[in-house]
Amino acid sequence: MTELEIRNLHVLVNDxxxxxxxxxxxxxxxxxxxxxxxxxxxxxxxYTIMGHPRYQITSGDVLIDGESILGLTPxxxxxKGIFLAFQYPVSxxxxxxxxxxxxxxxxxxxxxxxxxKGISVVKxxxxxxxxxxxxxxxxxxxxxxxxxxFSGGEKKRAEILQMAVLxxxxxxxxxxxxxxxxDALRIVSEGVNTLAQGHIGVxxxxxxxxxxxxxxxxxxxxxxxxxxxxxxKAELALRLEEQGYEWIREKYGVLPDGxxx
Amino acid sequence: xxTTLPEFFDKxxxxxxxxxxxxxxxxxxxxxxxxxxxxxxxxGKKDEAWRRISLDALLSTPLEFFPDKKxxxxxxxxxxxxxxxxYAGTLATGLGINEARLEPALEQAGVIFRDYADVERGDPLLxxxxxxxxxxxxDSKFAAxxxxxxxxxxxxxxxxxxxxxxxxxxxxxxxxxxxxxxxxNIIKLEAGASAVVVLDFASDGAxxxxxxxxxxxxxxxxxxEGADLTLVELQKFGPKLWNITHExxxxxxxxxxxxxxxxxxxxxxxxxIETSLIGEGAEVKMHGFYFAxxxxxxxxxxxxxxxxxxxxxxxxxxxxxxxxxxxxWEGMIxxxxxxxxTDGFQTNRNLVLSAGAEVSxxxxxxxxxxxxxxxxxxxxxxxxxxxxxxxxxxxIPRVEAEQLIIEGFFGEIxxxxxxxxxQSEITEIIKARFELAVQR
Numbered sequence: 291m292t293e294l295e296i297r298n299l300h301v302l303v304n305d306x307x308x309x310x311x312x313x314x315x316x317x318x319x320x321x322x323x324x325x326x327x328x329x330x331x332x333x334x335x336x337y338t339i340m341g342h343p344r345y346q347i348t349s350g351d352v353l354i355d356g357e358s359i360l361g362l363t364p365x366x367x368x369x370k371g372i373f374l375a376f377q378y379p380v381s382x383x384x385x386x387x388x389x390x391x392x393x394x395x396x397x398x399x400x401x402x403x404x405x406x407k408g409i410s411v412v413k414x415x416x417x418x419x420x421x422x423x424x425x426x427x428x429x430x431x432x433x434x435x436x437x438x439x440f441s442g443g444e445k446k447r448a449e450i451l452q453m454a455v456l457x458x459x460x461x462x463x464x465x466x467x468x469x470x471x472x473d474a475l476r477i478v479s480e481g482v483n484t485l486a487q488g489h490i491g492v493x494x495x496x497x498x499x500x501x502x503x504x505x506x507x508x509x510x511x512x513x514x515x516x517x518x519x520x521x522x523k524a525e526l527a528l529r530l531e532e533q534g535y536e537w538i539r540e541k542y543g544v545l546p547d548g549x550x551x
Numbered sequence: 552x553x554t555t556l557p558e559f560f561d562k563x564x565x566x567x568x569x570x571x572x573x574x575x576x577x578x579x580x581x582x583x584x585x586x587x588x589x590x591x592x593x594x595g596k597k598d599e600a601w602r603r604i605s606l607d608a609l610l611s612t613p614l615e616f617f618p619d620k621k622x623x624x625x626x627x628x629x630x631x632x633x634x635x636x637x638y639a640g641t642l643a644t645g646l647g648i649n650e651a652r653l654e655p656a657l658e659q660a661g662v663i664f665r666d667y668a669d670v671e672r673g674d675p676l677l678x679x680x681x682x683x684x685x686x687x688x689x690d691s692k693f694a695a696x697x698x699x700x701x702x703x704x705x706x707x708x709x710x711x712x713x714x715x716x717x718x719x720x721x722x723x724x725x726x727x728x729x730x731x732x733x734x735x736n737i738i739k740l741e742a743g744a745s746a747v748v749v750l751d752f753a754s755d756g757a758x759x760x761x762x763x764x765x766x767x768x769x770x771x772x773x774x775x776e777g778a779d780l781t782l783v784e785l786q787k788f789g790p791k792l793w794n795i796t797h798e799x800x801x802x803x804x805x806x807x808x809x810x811x812x813x814x815x816x817x818x819x820x821x822x823x824i825e826t827s828l829i830g831e832g833a834e835v836k837m838h839g840f841y842f843a844x845x846x847x848x849x850x851x852x853x854x855x856x857x858x859x860x861x862x863x864x865x866x867x868x869x870x871x872x873x874x875x876x877x878x879x880w881e882g883m884i885x886x887x888x889x890x891x892x893t894d895g896f897q898t899n900r901n902l903v904l905s906a907g908a909e910v911s912x913x914x915x916x917x918x919x920x921x922x923x924x925x926x927x928x929x930x931x932x933x934x935x936x937x938x939x940x941x942x943x944x945x946x947i948p949r950v951e952a953e954q955l956i957i958e959g960f961f962g963e964i965x966x967x968x969x970x971x972x973x974q975s976e977i978t979e980i981i982k983a984r985f986e987l988a989v990q991r
Contacts, residue, residue, distance in 0.1 A: 340944050343936070368946035380941045384959025393955060394945035401946065435959070452945060 292318045292355055294339075294372070294460045294491055299350035301331075301338050301516075308334045310516040312350070316491040318459055323494045323502055323527055326513035327535045332495045333377060335513075336464045340374045341367050354460075369401035371459030375449035375466050377495075381437035387448060388418060388432035391455050398456060421454040425481045442469030450481050460491045467501035479504030499531035514538050553613045556731070556765075560589050560696075567617065568699065571668070574675035577682065584688035584698035591692040603879045603911060604821060604850045609793045612763050615730040617702070630722060637972070638749075639717035640664045645703045645724030645732070660713045664721070667704030667735045677708065681737055685771035686797050690823075693767045694797040701735035704768070705750060711741035711775065718747035718970055725754055728762035728791065736770040740778035742803075747781040747969055754789040754816075763791045763818065772800035774808060776830065781809045783968055787980070788816035790845070797823045804830030804859075811967055812868075814841035814849050815980055825854035828862035828890075839868035840964040842981055843876035843908070844988040850879040855897065857890035857923075866897040869964050871957060872908035873988030881913040884925055891922040899929040902960055904953075904988060954985050 294316045301309035308331045316322055324332055338345045339352055341364040351358050359367050382390065392414050399406040409417070418432055425447055437445050446466050453461055463482070467475055482505055486492050494505060502510075502524065510526040511518045514535075519542050520526065554562075568581050593610060594601040629648060630641040640653040644666040651665045663670070663677065670677055688698040705721040725732035738748060754764070766788065774780055780800075788794055794817040800808055814820050826835045835855065843849050855864035864884065872878045884895040899912045912929035934956055942952035961981050968974045 340940075342940055363949065364940060364943035365946050365948045365952075368944055374944050376941065380935070380937050382938055382942070382956060382959055384962030385955055390942070390945070390955065393951065394942075394947050397948060397951060398946040456945065 292371075292459055292491075295351075295353045295356075296335075296339070297351045297353065299335075299338070299352065300348045301334060302346040302348055303334060303344065307348070308516055309338065312513075312517050314511065314518060316460060316493055318491045319486075319488040320509065321486065321492045321494065321505060321507045323496060323507040323510045324513055324518075325496060325510065325527060325530055327538075328497075330513045331516045332513055333464055336374055336462045336493075336495060339367075339372065339462060340364050365397065366401075368456070368458075369398055373453050373456060373458035373461045375446070375453060375461065375463045377464040377466075377468065379437050379445045379449055381435065381440070383435055383438050385436050386433050387436050387451075388414075390436050391418065391452060394452070395455060417455065421451055424454060424484060425451055426477050427451060443471060443474045446470055447474065447478060450478050450485075454481065454485055457485075458490060460493070461486075462493045462495065464495045465497070466494070467496055467498065475501060476504060499527050502527050512538060514542050553615055555613050556610050557593070559614075559616060559731075560692075570617075571671065571702070573671040574679065576679050577671055577675050580682050581699050584683070584695050585700075587688045587695035588692055588699050591689075591695060593692055600823070600852055600881070601821070604819065604848055604877075608763070609765065609819070614763075614765055630720065634720055637717075638720040639715055640719045642666065642705060642719075642721040643724070644669075644705070644722075645734070648724065649703075654717075657715060661710045662713065662715070663706065663708040664719060665706050667706045667737065668702050670706045677706075678737075681739055681771070681773070682735075683771075685773055685799050685801050686769040690769075690797050693795045694769050697733045697735060697767045697769045697797075700733040701768070702733065704735040704737070706736070707738045707746075707748065709740045709744040709746055712743035714743075714745040715747070718749055720749045720751065722751045722753060725752070725764075725766040725768075725788070725792075728764055728789075731765040731767070734766065734768035736768060737772075738770070738780065738782070739773045740775060740780055742775035743777045744775070745779035748783070749970070749973065750782060750784040752784070752786045752788060752794075754792055761791065763793065764789075766792055766794045766796075768796045770796060770798035772798075772808070774800065774802045774806035774833075776803045777805045778803070779807045781811075781969055783811045783813075783970070783973065785813045785977070786816055786820060786822075788820075790816065790818060790847075792817045794820040794822070796821075799823070799825040799827065800835070801827050801829055802833035802835060805832040806830060807833070808835045809967070810835065810837050811964070812837070812839040812851075813977060814839070814851065815984065817847065817849075819848040819850075821850045821852075823852045823854070825852075825856065826864065827856040827858055828864065829858045831859045832861050833859065834863040835865070836967075837864070837866040837868070838964050838967045839866075839870075840961050840977075840981075841868070841870040841878060842873075842961075842984045843870070843878050844873040844984055845876060846874065847876040849877070851881070853880070853882045853897070855882075855884045855895055857884070857886040857893045857895055857920075859887075860889065860891045861893065862890060863894045864896070865894075867964065868899045869901070869961060870899070870910070871902040871904055871960070872910050873904040873985075875905070875907035875909075877909040879911045879913070880929075881911075881915070882927070883915040883917065884927065886918040886920050886923050886925065888919045890920050893920065893923045893925075895923065895925040897927045900960075901929075901931040902957065903931060903933050904957075950989055953989075954982065957981065957985055
């Protein structure tokens with residue numbers, strides 16, 4: 291069983307410690323929800339796992355099956371099977387979603403097998419259409435420039451489409467629910483469920499319970515002050531929905547210096 | 552005869568002009584241009600349009616003037632069989648080649664698409680009222696030199712109301728390594744005529760070219776009332792060539808010009824790309840792209856002159872600079888007092904791909920009318936780290952991610968090229984330029 295382990299992780303952003311002694315292990319097929327108030331380091335954690343150069347790891351490790359990935363570039367981490375659905379995906383003018391995804395798929399296939407000659411245009415089109423069907427997306431979407439002029443909901447759907455095509459082993463969904471209306475939320479969530487189906491380890495980062503109504507987590511963690519302070523089952527998310535984060539603040543005190551919105 | 556440019560213009564060369572046959576009026580035109588070429592000083596640092604580049608190397612290198620015209624033809628300068636079918640007319644001229652072909656229907660309609668020197672010899676009267684009317688020899692020393700000494704060039708004349716659907720291709724070769732070449736190019740569309748023209752400037756494009764050379768040229772475009780021209784101009788000279796051109800279009804009432812300009816080759820390229828909207832309702836779109844690498848220097852001077860009411864101009868130039876290259880774009884929108892209800896826009900965007908590259912963007916407006924809409928903007932930036940990170944998280948290696956972003960950056964311009972095959976050729980050239988830049 292493949293697993294993604296985050297071990298005693300400490301991360302600095304602009305000389306401030308945002309992640310402190312974070313520990314979490316996600317096995318393939320498990321769905322974890324990571325919840326917590328704004329500014330507790332959830333997105334920082336996501337970026338750090340992907341290898342964003344702005345985040346400085348002072349100690350700890352991130353491992354896949356016991357092997358550290360900290361020395362790898364973001365693309366190499368993607369080749370190891372990690373995927374991040376961004377909270378705010380950037381737009382790339384002039385590059386169509388289809389062209390970009392084909393380049394990405396070919397890059398991954400080539401990394402796995404150096405002799406890979408690349409997927410044919412016809413085969414790729416078939417693959418893309420089947421994945422777009424899954425997410426109930428209009429085909430013309432594929433020829434639009436990547437995220438350029440996409441609505442908030444369209445961007446999120448495009449993120450999950452990328453996940454569907456690239457078939458990662460671990461997916462981090464960073465507030466994928468924000469910006470989605472209730473219908474889109476259902477479609478996207480069902481898409482994630484179909485893709486995961488026990489094959490993917492998923493980390494759902496969210497403030498709210500609502501996405502978890504569709505994607506049932508095996509574990510729920512509350513992140514506060516740069517680390518996980520509470521872990522439990524799905525009921526924990528329901529408690530947050532009812533009671534908010536106030537009890538967390540009371541139990542663990544105000545945020546340490548340097549961690550705020 | 553191996554001599555530097557200053558030495559060349561210091562001597563008497565009337566005998567050279569005698570080589571050019573043609574009617575008396577053309578000989579007078581060349582002689583007058585020659586007088587200008589001799590009399591005018593070389594442009595230099597004190598001239599606003601020239602102060603950002605250095606001509607020192609050009610002026611101190613001995614060059615061959617009028618080398619053997621039967622010099623070998625560099626690969627790729629002729630017209631391929633596929634092109635011959637695709638285009639309604641083709642012309643290849645320079646470096647000992649002179650091939651012109653037109654579909655019979657065009658020929659019957661009176662379209663003329665031939666080498667400039669050829670027309671001067673065979674049909675001199677065609678040139679009599681066109682020569683120097685758009686780009687006068689007095690424009691600069693180099694314009695004068697090209698006017699006086701051009702031994703080749705593209706000549707296109709389309710009679711009134713004749714509309715050519717399929718595109719025309721002209722391939723102009725200059726120059727031999729170590730030599731100076733001068734070209735005179737003319738495109739004239741009479742009232743209501745229309746055409747799509749590809750103008751391909753090439754020398755021995757392969758990196759083989761080892762000796763410096765010079766091309767100085769003028770391009771005169773005249774669009775009659777309601778004429779409609781789409782012009783795709785590609786400068787793909789070899790890496791050791793100095794290229795200096797004065798290019799101008801005059802648009803009469805309701806004429807329309809879409810001018811796509813690509814600068815890719817040459818060691819140094821200084822180009823004046825100007826449009827003058829002299830008739831009401833005239834409209835020009837100017838799209839440009841340039842990609843400089845190594846030690847290349849590109850200096851593009853664009854001008855949008857609104858000289859009549861209800862005229863529109865819209866310019867978008869995009870450039871990338873790698874290695875220790877240098878690019879300059881200097882744009883000007885001029886609106887004459889009588890050019891009321893005019894729209895003039897200009898935008899220049901630049902990507903700086905290395906720490907050693909130097910990029911300047913200098914937009915300018917001179918507006919003397921009050922009922923106008925004009926805007927200008929310029930940006931200079933590096934590749935966006937967040938965009939690169941995003942692409943990398945999808946498994947695309949850094950260099951490929953850079954390439955994809957650059958392709959997208961230029962895609963906005965290449966999408967304007969109306970010929971699909973040419974679009975992909977340009978995309979491939981840009982890709983190759985990038986790969987070369989990465990290797991360095």
